[in-house]
Amino acid sequence: MYIKNKDEATEDLIKKTAKKLFFGEGKFNATTQEIADAAGVNRTLINYYFRSRDKLFEIVFADAQEKEQQRTESIVFSELPFKAKIEEFIDDSFVMAKEYPYMEIYLVTQFNQGCYFKDEEGMERMLKKFYEEVLVEMEKGTIDKMAPIQFIINMVSLISFPISMRPLFQRTMRLTDEEYEKIVDDRKDIIMNTLFRNQNKINQ
Amino acid sequence: MYIKNKDEATEDLIKKTAKKLFFGEGKFNATTQEIADAAGVNRTLINYYFRSRDKLFEIVFADAQEKEQQRTESIVFSELPFKAKIEEFIDDSFVMAKEYPYMEIYLVTQFNQGCYFKDEEGMERMLKKFYEEVLVEMEKGTIDKMAPIQFIINMVSLISFPISMRPLFQRTMRLTDEEYEKIVDDRKDIIMNTLFRNQNKINQ
DNA sequence: ATTTTGTTTAACAAAAATGTTAAACACTAT
DNA sequence: ATAGTGTTTAACATTTTTGTTAAACAAAAT
The missing domain is CATH 1.10.357 (Tetracycline Repressor; domain 2)
Structure with missing residues (x-):
């Protein structure tokens, strides 16, 4: 089986970065591209891990x-x-x-x-x-x-x-x-x- | 000369509606279409009177x-x-x-x-x-x-x-x-x- | 070695939102 | 009536943002 670390690492990195942008910098309208850039990952990974922008937002909101x-x-x-x-x-x-x-x-x-x-x-x-x-x-x-x-x-x-x-x-x-x-x-x-x-x- | 009332009426209506949406209902991300709909006017009138969405936002913000x-x-x-x-x-x-x-x-x-x-x-x-x-x-x-x-x-x-x-x-x-x-x-x-x-x- | 599994990427497609243009319209002054 | 002026509209073009797909890639298991 694949190492669990790696995927959780990126998934988590994206979530963490989104939180940083939203809660830390007040950029409530950050685009997926901006989030991906800030996290240093490919934009489509957001879709891979979270399906859609909305889902990511939902998760971050629920977490908060x-x-x-x-x-x-x-x-x-x-x-x-x-x-x-x-x-x-x-x-x-x-x-x-x-x-x-x-x-x-x-x-x-x-x-x-x-x-x-x-x-x-x-x-x-x-x-x-x-x-x-x-x-x-x-x-x-x-x-x-x-x-x-x-x-x-x-x-x-x-x-x-x-x-x-x-x-x-x-x-x-x-x-x-x-x-x-x-x-x-x-x-x-x-x-x-x-x-x-x-x-x-x-x-x- | 044209009646000044009419144009100021729509221009003002758009501003008022934008304010209502932003400040009254908290819809900070309203699109030009949403604002136009709420005001009951054609969307492109926003461009006619305010040039761009950003300009409208600027004006409303400054007013506030x-x-x-x-x-x-x-x-x-x-x-x-x-x-x-x-x-x-x-x-x-x-x-x-x-x-x-x-x-x-x-x-x-x-x-x-x-x-x-x-x-x-x-x-x-x-x-x-x-x-x-x-x-x-x-x-x-x-x-x-x-x-x-x-x-x-x-x-x-x-x-x-x-x-x-x-x-x-x-x-x-x-x-x-x-x-x-x-x-x-x-x-x-x-x-x-x-x-x-x-x-x-x-x-x- | 190669198959399997999951991850990453780039190219593409689709959707959503904004902006531009030219024509239609309405009103008024001549 | 019509010429002139500013307003409104619809069709079109552009830009921005999001989502999909298939291929490349990396690691591990067989």
């Missing part, structure tokens, strides 16, 4: 969704206390964002074009669990009382927006790469302080 | 940028007190978002593909002015002390993210249109409370 969800799940269902979970989530998001800054925005554009969702069950379980924890914290007074969904929206907004909108922000505010990275680095404490009413303020 | 900036400028340079400006900005953003929910995300994807910026001077003046006001508020203790840019990022994130990410959010959280609109309606107070350390809490 799954990864996002697993990432979140492993934090939500961990044994960490609430506040630590949020910190973990922030750290994790920023790490992810370094490699794939355009991931979330890509997911959104895909959803706009009428994409289905993957593991709906898992998502629901996770949300329920997190909801409950949020409610407990509100009872304790650690966070302001509001609809739990609003707390989640606040949290995700504060974390994800500056990542997704980096090109717009950085240009608008005329910031260098270094300046922007500094800002992102500083954000963890700021987000924590904003979400947790500044009790036990971390940075002062 | 300009509108956003003017909108923001008129608030920043108004005579309102700081807090009222923010409220105004929130209201304004939500109105805009009703018609063009995908506007900001479109701007970002365009920037990703290497787009230039329009009125850089104006933007700079505006930012400077707002920075100063933010600093004053921090001195007064109305808002937490942090780099002014971080306050701005917080503000814009809390406002724009739930709009831009609506399809993702709504799907993920399994919400109906009515439920989501309710959430957006509730957000104004939540955002104000989050930004202003909950003094004089609006909603309790």
Whole structure:
């Protein structure tokens, strides 16, 4: 039998390259030729391994969704206390964002074009669990009382927006790469302080 | 001479339709045929009025940028007190978002593909002015002390993210249109409370 | 060695999208 | 009425992108 390494190598290389272009560089409309060039392979290999451009896109999209969800799940269902979970989530998001800054925005554009969702069950379980924890914290007074969904929206907004909108922000505010990275680095404490009413303020 | 109405009517109709498709429905890859169909005109009229697809895109993009900036400028340079400006900005953003929910995300994807910026001077003046006001508020203790840019990022994130990410959010959280609109309606107070350390809490 | 199996390539075909032209059309001013 | 002007249309041409096929190729098994 043929060595399994080689074919999986190219197949994987193509997938990796597509991800890099989509999520890493924001080139959502990359043609098969562009992907092939970036990967240094013949264009028709995309058809050989993935049948069609659409199939490749589907796979990459599904992968991205799954990864996002697993990432979140492993934090939500961990044994960490609430506040630590949020910190973990922030750290994790920023790490992810370094490699794939355009991931979330890509997911959104895909959803706009009428994409289905993957593991709906898992998502629901996770949300329920997190909801409950949020409610407990509100009872304790650690966070302001509001609809739990609003707390989640606040949290995700504060974390994800500056990542997704980096090109717009950085240009608008005329910031260098270094300046922007500094800002992102500083954000963890700021987000924590904003979400947790500044009790036990971390940075002062 | 020919009636000026008619030609401006179609030209404008095409622009309006393109905007509706891009910003209103998130169809960033609409073909000239799709735009023409949606506008109910012959496809080649796009070439007649705009020369090429790219030119049309450029114009729509420039328009969007300009509108956003003017909108923001008129608030920043108004005579309102700081807090009222923010409220105004929130209201304004939500109105805009009703018609063009995908506007900001479109701007970002365009920037990703290497787009230039329009009125850089104006933007700079505006930012400077707002920075100063933010600093004053921090001195007064109305808002937490942090780099002014971080306050701005917080503000814009809390406002724009739930709009831009609506399809993702709504799907993920399994919400109906009515439920989501309710959430957006509730957000104004939540955002104000989050930004202003909950003094004089609006909603309790 | 040669058959088998899977991979890669280039040439070709097909499809999709854009752009151009010239003729038809509508309206108005003369 | 018709000459003039700008608009709209359909037919055509071009370009871009995708998909297919058959042959070349490489490695391993017989």
